[in-house]
Amino acid sequence: MARATGTMARRIESGLIWLLCVMPLLILAGQGLTDGLTANPVEYVLRALGVWALRFLCVTLAIGLIARFGLWRRAMVYRRRIGLWAFAYVCLHLTTYILVDQALDWPGIVKDIVKRPYITIGMAAFILLIPLAVTSVNKVRRAMRPRHWLWLHRLVYLIAVLGVVHYYLLVKADHRDPILYGVVILALLGVRLIPRRRGAIK
Amino acid sequence: MLIRPPADFKDCDVTDHGLYLRRREFILGSAGVGAASLIGGSAAQAAALKYSPNRMAIDEDKTPLKDVTGYNNFYEFGTDKSDPALYAKMMKTRPWTVTVAGLCEKTGQYGIDDLIRRFPLEERIYRMRCVEAWSMVIPWVGFPLAKLIKALEPTSQAKYVAFQTLRDPRQMPGQRSDILDWPYQEALRLDEALNPLTLMAVGLYGQTLPNQNGAPIRLVTPWKYGFKGIKSIVRIQFTANRPKTSWNILAPREYGFYGNVNPDVDHPRWSQAKERRIGEFFRRKTLPFNGYGDQVAGLYRGLDARTLY
Numbered sequence: 365m366a367r368a369t370g371t372m373a374r375r376i377e378s379g380l381i382w383l384l385c386v387m388p389l390l391i392l393a394g395q396g397l398t399d400g401l402t403a404n405p406v407e408y409v410l411r412a413l414g415v416w417a418l419r420f421l422c423v424t425l426a427i428g429l430i431a432r433f434g435l436w437r438r439a440m441v442y443r444r445r446i447g448l449w450a451f452a453y454v455c456l457h458l459t460t461y462i463l464v465d466q467a468l469d470w471p472g473i474v475k476d477i478v479k480r481p482y483i484t485i486g487m488a489a490f491i492l493l494i495p496l497a498v499t500s501v502n503k504v505r506r507a508m509r510p511r512h513w514l515w516l517h518r519l520v521y522l523i524a525v526l527g528v529v530h531y532y533l534l535v536k537a538d539h540r541d542p543i544l545y546g547v548v549i550l551a552l553l554g555v556r557l558i559p560r561r562r563g564a565i566k
Numbered sequence: 567m568l569i570r571p572p573a574d575f576k577d578c579d580v581t582d583h584g585l586y587l588r589r590r591e592f593i594l595g596s597a598g599v600g601a602a603s604l605i606g607g608s609a610a611q612a613a614a615l616k617y618s619p620n621r622m623a624i625d626e627d628k629t630p631l632k633d634v635t636g637y638n639n640f641y642e643f644g645t646d647k648s649d650p651a652l653y654a655k656m657m658k659t660r661p662w663t664v665t666v667a668g669l670c671e672k673t674g675q676y677g678i679d680d681l682i683r684r685f686p687l688e689e690r691i692y693r694m695r696c697v698e699a700w701s702m703v704i705p706w707v708g709f710p711l712a713k714l715i716k717a718l719e720p721t722s723q724a725k726y727v728a729f730q731t732l733r734d735p736r737q738m739p740g741q742r743s744d745i746l747d748w749p750y751q752e753a754l755r756l757d758e759a760l761n762p763l764t765l766m767a768v769g770l771y772g773q774t775l776p777n778q779n780g781a782p783i784r785l786v787t788p789w790k791y792g793f794k795g796i797k798s799i800v801r802i803q804f805t806a807n808r809p810k811t812s813w814n815i816l817a818p819r820e821y822g823f824y825g826n827v828n829p830d831v832d833h834p835r836w837s838q839a840k841e842r843r844i845g846e847f848f849r850r851k852t853l854p855f856n857g858y859g860d861q862v863a864g865l866y867r868g869l870d871a872r873t874l875y
Contacts, residue, residue, distance in 0.1 A: 402636075402637055402647065402648065403629075403632075403633035403636060403637035403647075403844045403845070404637060404647075404700055404842065404844060406842065406847070407700070407842070464847070465849075466849075467848045467849070472837070472839075472840075475837070476837065479832075479837075480835060480836060480837070481835070482835060482836075533835060534835065534836070536697075536698065537641070537645065537745050537746065537816060537817075538641075538645035538743075538745050540743075
C-alpha cells in the first residue's frame with residue numbers, strides 16, 4: 365500500500381515536472397492567441413525560445429549540485445529529461461531562425477554563420493549539444509565507458525558559456541540579462557570545482 | 567491588422583482620451599485667454615493638430631498606431647520595447663522649454679507652444695528603419711527643421727546642429743541605469759538639417775505626439791537609422807565642430823555619426839541587407855538611404871558611403 369502511494373506520488377511529481385517543461389510553450393501559444401507576442405512576433409518568439417533554452421541549461425547544471433548538497437537527492441532522476449528539454453528549446457530556437465526569421469534563405473544563413481560571431485557561437489553550441497543529446501539515450505549510454513560519458517557530458521558547461529556569449533553579443537547596449545546568466549553559470553561551475561568530501565559517493 | 571484612419575478627422579475623432587478626461591483642467595487653464603484661443607487652439611494643448619495634408623505620400627501601408635506607440639526604443643524609459651509605453655507617462659511635457667545655444671543670432675529659451683505655433687504643421691508619412699533591422703511606416707505631423715533653423719539665424723561658422731534629450735531620472739526611470747551616457751545627444755551636419763526631408767515632429771496620426779514617441783518635440787530623419795531621431799528635445803546648439811552623439815560614444819565601431827541606412831554596410835554584428843516591416847511576416851530588402859536617395863544622396867557626393875554608417 366505504502367509502495368502504491370509512493371508510486372502515485374512519483375507519477376504526480378513526474379507529471380508536474382513535465383508540465384513545467386512545456387509551460388513556456390503553453391505561455392507562448394497563449395500569447396499568440398491573445399495578440400500578446402508584441403508588434404514583432406518573430407523576434408519575440410525567437411528570443412523567448414533562446415532564453416528558455418538557456419534557463420533549462422542552467423537548471424540542468426543546478427540539479428547535480430542540488431542533489432550533491434542533499435537538498436533534493438531525487439532531482440537527479442530528472443536531470444536527463446530537463447537536459448533534453450534544453451536541447452528541445454535550442455532546436456525550436458534554431459528552427460524558428462531558419463524557417464521563419466530567414467525564411468530558408470540558405471545563402472543568407474551560411475553568410476550569417478560565417479560572418480556573425482554571435483551566430484557562429486550559437487551554432488557551435490548547438491552542434492556540441494547533439495552528441496550530448498544522442499548519448500542521453502540509455503542504450504547508447506550503456507554502450508559507452510562511464511568515464512567517457514562523464515567527460516563528454518562535462519561539455520555542457522562549455523555549451524552553456526557559449527550560449528551566454530551568443531546572447532551577450534546580440535544585445536545592443538543593455539547587457540544586464542546575459543551577464544546575469546553568465547554569473548549563474550560560472551557560479552554553478554565554481555561550486556562544482558569545490559572538491560568533494562572524502563568518501564562521498566562518486 | 568491595418569487600421570486605416572478616416573480621410574478627414576473630426577475633432578472628436580482625434581482627441582486623445584486622456585486629454586478629453588482632463589478637459590476641465592484645460593478649460594480652467596485657458597480661463598481669461600478667451601474663447602477665441604479655444605477655437606484657434608494651442609497646437610500643443612489640444613490633442614487634435616491642425617496640419618496640411620501629406621505631400622510625401624508613399625505607396626506603403628501605414629504601421630498601426632498601436633504598434634507605433636507600443637513597440638519602440640526609448641532607453642530613457644527602459645530597454646525593453648514595451649517599456650516606453652509603460653513608463654513614458656512619468657514624463658511631464660508641459661511646461662517645456664527648448665534652449666537654443668551656440669553659433670546663432672537667436673539664442674535663448676523657447677517655450678514649446680510658442681515654438682510649435684510659429685510654424686505651420688504638415689503631415690509626412692515616412693519609413694522608419696531601426697538599426698536593429700525592423701521598420702515601420704509612420705504618419706508624423708511636424709514642421710521642417712529648416713524653417714526653425716532659418717528663424718534662429720545660424721552664423722557662418724555654424725556647421726553642425728546638436729540636440730539633447732531631457733535628463734531627469736525622476737521622470738525617466740531608464741536614466742537610473744548607465745546604459746547610455748545621459749543625456750542622449752544627437753547631431754546633424756547643417757546641410758542635412760536643412761534638407762527638406764528633415765522634420766521636427768510634434769504629432770503622430772494627426773494627434774499630439776505620445777510621450778513614448780518623443781513628446782513634445784523630436785527629430786525625424788527618414789533616410790537615417792532610427793537612433794538619429796532624438797526624442798523629447800530640450801536643447802539645440804549650433805557648433806563648428808562635429809558634436810558627440812550617444813550611440814557613437816557607446817560603440818564607435820558600430821554606430822557612426824551619419825547613421826545613413828545602407829543595406830551594403832552591415833552592422834558589425836548583424837546584417838543590414840534586409841529588414842522586418844512590422845506587421846509583415848518575412849523580411850524585405852532594405853533600400854539605400856531607406857528609399858530616400860533621390861532627396862539626400864547629393865548630400866554625400868564625394869564621400870565614401872562605407873564610412874557613412
